[in-house]
Amino acid sequence: MLILTDELLISKGGMRACYRHPQNELRCAKVYRQLSEIPCMSVAKNFRILLGSRFDRFNMNVQEYRFWLRLQDDEKISSVLHHHIPHIDGLVQSNLGVALIEELFLDFDGEPSRNLKQLQGKLAKDQLLQIQKDLRVITDCVIEHAIPIYDWNPTNILVLRKHDQCAVKIADLEGEFGNKEFIKISRWNTFARRRKLRRRIDRFYAYFNNTILSQST
Numbered sequence: 001m002l003i004l005t006d007e008l009l010i011s012k013g014g015m016r017a018c019y020r021h022p023q024n025e026l027r028c029a030k031v032y033r034q035l036s037e038i039p040c041m042s043v044a045k046n047f048r049i050l051l052g053s054r055f056d057r058f059n060m061n062v063q064e065y066r067f068w069l070r071l072q073d074d075e076k077i078s079s080v081l082h083h084h085i086p087h088i089d090g091l092v093q094s095n096l097g098v099a100l101i102e103e104l105f106l107d108f109d110g111e112p113s114r115n116l117k118q119l120q121g122k123l124a125k126d127q128l129l130q131i132q133k134d135l136r137v138i139t140d141c142v143i144e145h146a147i148p149i150y151d152w153n154p155t156n157i158l159v160l161r162k163h164d165q166c167a168v169k170i171a172d173l174e175g176e177f178g179n180k181e182f183i184k185i186s187r188w189n190t191f192a193r194r195r196k197l198r199r200r201i202d203r204f205y206a207y208f209n210n211t212i213l214s215q216s217t
């Protein structure tokens with residue numbers, strides 16, 4: 001069993017925590033966060049985590065791995081996206097529940113790459129313009145192929161910093177699992193899915209342009 005300790009913790013998202021892999025410095029392990037430590041948790045979120053820890057069908061890590069395998073199978077999609085998403089090795093049992101083992105994105109100094117939220121106010125304008133260009137390639141591909149990546153949140157966008165260059169990586173691949181519609185129209189109807197994706201992506205770019213870009217160094 002994989003043993004994950006506090007010293008290995010890299011970062012926490014709304015639902016999961018990301019740890020360095022104890023035996024492989026190029027890999028990380030993502031597990032559900034403990035229910036007790038998530039602030040301001042809604043009943044719905046509580047319920048999702050409880051269900052996910054008991055049944056594969058509702059487990060975010062299991063769903064993310066299946067979604068990633070589907071993306072890999074599509075040559076047109078993977079030829080664009082594989083530069084921007086982690087390689088996923090699979091699932092293992094850990095002391096904190098089912099863990100998703102994936103490529104750990106690292107900066108030139110060997111530190112884990114940080115997300116756009118963590119880097120807000122710390123990037124130069126030309127770095128941000130380069131990030132925006134990379135993001136366009138990813139979001140164009142997502143819209144063209146109606147790929148269900150709905151959560152366009154700055155915490156899900158990692159910026160891998162090489163000396164004078166930046167590369168964009170998408171850390172969080174929930175797929176249809178991230179679709180919170182009561183009746184999941186976007187799951188079955190490509191037109192509705194694409195419309196939803198456009199809306200979410202436009203909202204993200206508005207935030208990127210008005211907030212992140214305006215705080216360049």
Ligand SMILES: Nc1ncnc2c1ncn2[C@@H]1O[C@H](COP(=O)(O)OP(=O)(O)O)[C@@H](O)[C@H]1O
Nearest residue numbers: 011012013014015016018103104105155171172
């Ligand atoms: N492959 C990775 N390499 C480096 N950091 C990562 C990686 N995956 C996730 N992270 C970090 O962990 C945080 C939480 O992961 P995420 O998958 O977004 O969790 P959640 O599903 O709870 O939103 C991210 O915001 C990011 O900072």
Ligand SMILES: [Mg+2]
Nearest residue numbers: 013155156172
């Ligand atoms: Mg996330």
